[in-house]
Amino acid sequence: MIVVLISGRGSNMRALLDAGLPVNAVISNRADAEGLSLAAARGVETRVVEHRRHATREAFEAALVDEIDRFAPRLIALAGFMRILTPGFAARYAGRLLNIHPSLLPAFPGLHTHERALAAGVKVHGCTVHFVTAELDHGPIVVQAAVPVLAADDAAKLAARVLEQEHLVYPRAVRWFLDGRLELGNGVVHVKGSDAQLVLPRR
Numbered sequence: 001m002i003v004v005l006i007s008g009r010g011s012n013m014r015a016l017l018d019a020g021l022p023v024n025a026v027i028s029n030r031a032d033a034e035g036l037s038l039a040a041a042r043g044v045e046t047r048v049v050e051h052r053r054h055a056t057r058e059a060f061e062a063a064l065v066d067e068i069d070r071f072a073p074r075l076i077a078l079a080g081f082m083r084i085l086t087p088g089f090a091a092r093y094a095g096r097l098l099n100i101h102p103s104l105l106p107a108f109p110g111l112h113t114h115e116r117a118l119a120a121g122v123k124v125h126g127c128t129v130h131f132v133t134a135e136l137d138h139g140p141i142v143v144q145a146a147v148p149v150l151a152a153d154d155a156a157k158l159a160a161r162v163l164e165q166e167h168l169v170y171p172r173a174v175r176w177f178l179d180g181r182l183e184l185g186n187g188v189v190h191v192k193g194s195d196a197q198l199v200l201p202r203r
């Protein structure tokens, strides 16, 4: 049902598994991704498609697509997958490719979101699950969770507070998708029969 793409730790992948979601396979672009052994220990098929072994982004993606399509997934979930995808990849899986990003998009797309949030002095930060489109970290938003930015925060403390929310909202978004409850119109996502697309800050 679901193929999860990771590059490292895999804690969001673990949250999907913990939620009992039907993950068929976990694919990493790095052989040393910690999440691979975790997935294997849970009896999930794992594959490695190393970007380094391919001369171009297109060649890497062609190999990745081959592996993904073997599992004929309904959904591809990016979970800390640290490769920029081509518009062709996004188009191939349009409407069934989700990502989790550690900021309240459209603020802070790209890397180092927690450092940038602290430097900007924002008082609310968080995470976003969104559909992937050709534009990096800009697709239709499925769910967001907000957390306060506290005076004593450093990037690690803020990241931990956000990560806790990531683990809450990503399984929720994936469940909505599998239940056919996500409606996409004019670039905006509505969830049938739910207003839980926002998780508000707690102190």
Ligand code: GRF
Residues within 6 Å of the ligand: 006, 007, 008, 009, 010, 011, 012, 013, 079, 080, 081, 100, 101, 102, 163, 166
């Ligand atoms: C998460 O913060 C995710 O939002 C971001 O990269 C991090 C990956 O963490 N894209 P993990 O591998 O899921 O633990």
